[in-house]
Amino acid sequence: MSASPSPVSSTASPVRVGQLWQDMAPDMVDRERMLRVVAVTETHAECVIERDKQGTAGRKTRPLALRRFATSAFRLIEDVIDAADQARYARFLAAMTDVQGANPSPVEYATAALRVHNELTAEAARAHH
Structure with a gap:
């Protein structure tokens, strides 16, 4: 993951988990709102706000139609x-x-990340046995 991603040519690439998209709505461009795709169904993408100058990073968006x-x-x-x-x-x-709450703390986010890290480590250990 690069700290400052460079734009990728948007040649009708299918929406896939892990992609980072900029919200180009007129009220979102100045906020530099970036959405990371975390799940994709046949018709919609679930995204997490990865960056937003108004502080909504870390929150989930409503499901977004893939055609958009x-x-x-x-x-x-x-x-x-x-x-x-x-x-x-x-x-x-x-x-x-x-992570629940109106203003989750960095510690709560770190705890969530540590839990996933431990799960991934345990899965890797089981896979090697």
């Missing part, structure tokens, strides 16, 4: 590179969105 990603409503910023890393990353993001 093929319009100027969104711009692909970062495509999926390594499926295994992206799947793990999506698990971390999903765990972080499950």
Whole structure:
């Protein structure tokens, strides 16, 4: 994961888990709102707000229609590179969105990430036995 992703040409790429999209709605461009795809169904994508100057990062969006990603409503910023890393990353993001409360603390997010790390470590250990 690069700290500052460079734009990717948006050539009708299918929406996939792990992609980072910029919300191009007029009221969102200045906020630099970026959405990370965490799940995809036949018709919709579930996303987590990864960046937003108004502080909504870490929250889930409502399900977004896949057809909207093929319009100027969104711009692909970062495509999926390594499926295994992206799947793990999506698990971390999903765990972080499950943190409850109006203003979750960094400790609560870190605890959620540590729980996923421990799960992944245990899964890897079981796979090697």
